[in-house]
Amino acid sequence: NAGVTQTPKFQVLKTGQSMTLQCAQDMNHEYMSWYRQDPGMGLRLIHYSVGAGITDQGEVPNGYNVSRSTTEDFPLRLLSAAPSQTSVYFCASSYLQGALHFGNGTRLTVT
Amino acid sequence: DQQVKQNSPSLSVQEGRISILNCDYTNSMFDYFLWYKKYPAEGPTFLISISSIKDKNEDGRFTVFLNKSAKHLSLHIVPSQPGDSAVYFCASGSGGYQKVTFGTGTKLQVIP
Numbered sequence: 001n002a003g004v005t006q007t008p009k010f011q012v013l014k015t016g017q018s019m020t021l022q023c024a025q026d027m028n029h030e031y032m033s034w035y036r037q038d039p040g041m042g043l044r045l046i047h048y049s050v051g052a053g054i055t056d057q058g059e060v061p062n063g064y065n066v067s068r069s070t071t072e073d074f075p076l077r078l079l080s081a082a083p084s085q086t087s088v089y090f091c092a093s094s095y096l097q098g099a100l101h102f103g104n105g106t107r108l109t110v111t
Numbered sequence: 112d113q114q115v116k117q118n119s120p121s122l123s124v125q126e127g128r129i130s131i132l133n134c135d136y137t138n139s140m141f142d143y144f145l146w147y148k149k150y151p152a153e154g155p156t157f158l159i160s161i162s163s164i165k166d167k168n169e170d171g172r173f174t175v176f177l178n179k180s181a182k183h184l185s186l187h188i189v190p191s192q193p194g195d196s197a198v199y200f201c202a203s204g205s206g207g208y209q210k211v212t213f214g215t216g217t218k219l220q221v222i223p
Binding site for chain 2: 043059099102104
């Protein structure tokens with residue numbers, strides 16, 4: 001039972017490049033979400049999904065896209081990376097009435 | 112506008128003593144509160160939660176207290192152990208567990 005798996009663990013991008021952060025869970029959780037963690041800011045919600053085909057914006061959605069075509073996967077897309085998107089990204093999942101289970105994060109640097 | 116505040120960035124405690132981590136919130140609509148623990152290079156892990164209808168919840172060495180009138184909650188760890196050294200995040204939400212709002216975290220160091 002792998003839980004929440006995030007890939008890659010580390011990534012360096014140049015400004016303007018695009019990439020997709022992958023997230024997969026094997027717990028059949030309905031709810032999945034993406035957070036970013038920045039120094040002094042805690043964890044801030046980017047986007048979330050309450051089931052396949054359903055997504056919504058969180059607190060800091062600008063510059064990011066998501067889709068949820070299956071229960072298991074919830075990729076996060078950066079369309080045109082900016083230095084302000086340098087951060088650690090965490091994917092999480094849960095049952096709709098359960099506490100979040102987090103992956104181990106992706107550390108992204110945009111130069 | 113920080114709805115969940117952890118005003119102490121760090122805390123050092125001797126092994127065996129009590130660790131008290133504090134959290135304040137501003138949103139009266141929050142109806143559940145959680146604590147997460149995070150080790151370096153890992154994701155946060157759920158520790159303990161409390162509903163707004165309770166004022167105390169215990170789980171082993173961990174107890175969470177909620178003071179709704181003061182919009183304040185605290186996590187007590189007794190006795191503290193070196194393995195408790197981590198960053199602790201307070202989190203709050205309303206309705207389902209979606210859109211949970213996190214505090215900025217408190218780094219706890221338990222000194223052997």
